[in-house]
Amino acid sequence: MSTISDFNEEEKGKVLQDLTSNAKQIQDDLLKEILTLNAGTEYLKDFLHGGLHGRSAKELFKKNVPIVTYEDVKPYIDRVVNGEPSNILSVLPITNFLLTSGTSAGASKMIPSNIKFLEGYAFIGDLILHVINKHVKGVEKGKGMLFFLTSHDSRTPIGLPMGSATSWYLKSDYFKNRPSSWYYSYTSPDEVILGSDSKQVLYCHLLCGLVQRDEVMRIGSIFASIIVRVIKLLEDSWKELCWNIRSGHLSEWITDSGCRNSVSIVLGGQPRPELSDEIEKICSEESWEGSMAQYVPTLNYYCNDLPLVSTAYASSESVYGININPLSKPEDVSYTLLPNLCYFEFIPLEGDDNDVVDLVDVTGFYNKAPQFKVVGRENVVLSIETDMTKEEDLFKAVNQEKLVLNSSGLRLVHFTSSTDISSSPGHYVIYWEVKAENKDIKGLEFSEKTFLECCLAMEDSLDEGYKYGRVHGTIGPLEIRVSIQDSHMHKI
Known part of the structure; x- marks a missing residue:
């Protein structure tokens, strides 16, 4: 990917116009390049049966290469992590692994990467510079x-x-x-x-x-x-x-x-x-x-009256697009996909119980490039910064604290959760309604000790993204607000 850092503003504007006006052809050419380069890798060769050989890259890709989750590719990634050659997955040497904020099986995903990612980061920075210059x-x-x-x-x-x-x-x-x-x-x-x-x-x-x-x-x-x-x-x-x-x-x-x-x-x-x-x-x-x-x-x-600007949308997998209307309100921001950065597929959502998935709404087009709005993340119920706690993870943590709670003669009747960002760093808040099995709670001191143990059990059960935030001070201590049937609410 050529650099445009030395281009003048007119030349940068032409680059943006060319990319967005020829989005389909650029995407088709990019997919062909990816498949041609990597057809012999262990991961792709069984799907592509030796290469393109004159066949349409897009049709071959759609017909033969399945839609997968991270867990499907993880065994290949783990082999490279543990020392096997990069060409299991990629002809270009894998130089490092990017750790995602979204988790899989309670741990950050490890995304293989190489120099192409850095080129994309630098490229998008140059285009953002052009857009901001134009509007501010x-x-x-x-x-x-x-x-x-x-x-x-x-x-x-x-x-x-x-x-x-x-x-x-x-x-x-x-x-x-x-x-x-x-x-x-x-x-x-x-x-x-x-x-x-x-x-x-x-x-x-x-x-x-x-x-x-x-x-x-x-x-x-x-x-x-x-x-x-x-x-x-x-x-x-x-x-x-x-x-x-x-x-x-x-x-x-x-x-x-x-x-x-x-x-x-x-x-x-x-x-x-x-x-x-x-x-x-x-x-x-x-x-x-x-x-x-x-x-x-x-x-x-x-x-106050200063504009809030979101310039681009990116993840560990790729840089996706830029905001060509930087002075729009945050709730109105749509990002224009840049077709030269990676190959994109928009897939109707049918649900996925395992992965954190970005949900996007295609809002229109800039020239012929799709514009999209990020509407949320599937399965994520709690998030302060880069942590992404899924409903499944929250239930696992609650089940761990229930072991502590049950052993004390208390029973969890209902619970819900939220985040509190009124203080810094923000923290998770879990709301419980509990009752005593024998209808005899021996004072608040006993209850606080029990609920403190529950807090520790829950925090120990949450995923690595949450624990990273706790260790490095970007997430505050978990808070449990307890409503005891026939009593008052207490904060632990």
Whole structure:
């Protein structure tokens, strides 16, 4: 995939027009390229019987290659993870595995990846730059206050990296050697972006942005939930941030060496009492009122008249499309599919009990490229950030706590659940109605001990995405609100 980073705005606009006007042909050519390259792989050869040999790639693909779930392909992926050659699945060498937020059998899916993914990430960034330039005047005159977080990568038995798609891009040479345009100009040094401790990183992002507040033209993150966390961080820590700015020195608890050294350079040991006073005056005001759709009301409150922009839609499997109308309201956003990034099939939903599946509604076309709106995720009942807890997982967790509950002489009568994002980080809330088998509850102290054990049992039973969030501070402790028949509600 050729880079367009050196193209002028007119040339980038022509690229977008060509892609969307010839979507069908580009998709057909891409499928043919994929099948021709990979016909000899162990996974495809039994379906394709040796290659295309003049046959239509699309008809052969639809007739011979079945629709599968992750679990169908997982045995092949596991073999590569454990050291067998990449060509089991792909002629191009598999360089790493991307861990998804959606889970399968209680663990993140491992998506094989290679250089093509990074090319797609860089390509879509160049097109987003073109679209934003077209719709938002003056944005190129400042910097972006972007709250990037990188995950803690692990490795396969043979040493291939495993981590999130965003982290892989941020740690790659594509990001390190990114173009010198406004779109890639940030208030935070790269050392902060690549920091390992999310609490320290978000604090340093916020501090760097406040110090350079006159240059900030846009604020953003990969996930809306992170912006809400930052707002809460500002609410809790503005006095300390003001002290850093007033003194020109960083707080001692920032121990990540990359963060500490780079932010100290930004501060420069230079006291800024006027800026500190200005921020302190604003933050001293009394009012701090306070998926991604669940965060829109909070963001709307703090953004006032500023536009909320969703630029693109992507996952660990691929980058899908961009928002060519960036100033549309969040609830009205549709993404325009880019046909050169991967081969797409739109399949009517019939239900799937195992996988987390994105549900999309095709809302129209831009030229001849489909536009789609993400309407939800099948089977997901609870989500704070990148965690995706399915109904099935929730029931398994409830069944574990019932073992604790039953042994104490209490019985669960009804339950429901929700998320609470009024505090940061957000957390799961489970509502229970319980009753005593012998109709004799021996005081609230006994009940609290029992329900605390239930909380721990439930958290231990939830999937790896939830546990990752708990360990790294993006999800708060699970809360159980208990209504005891013939008694009052209690929070544990």
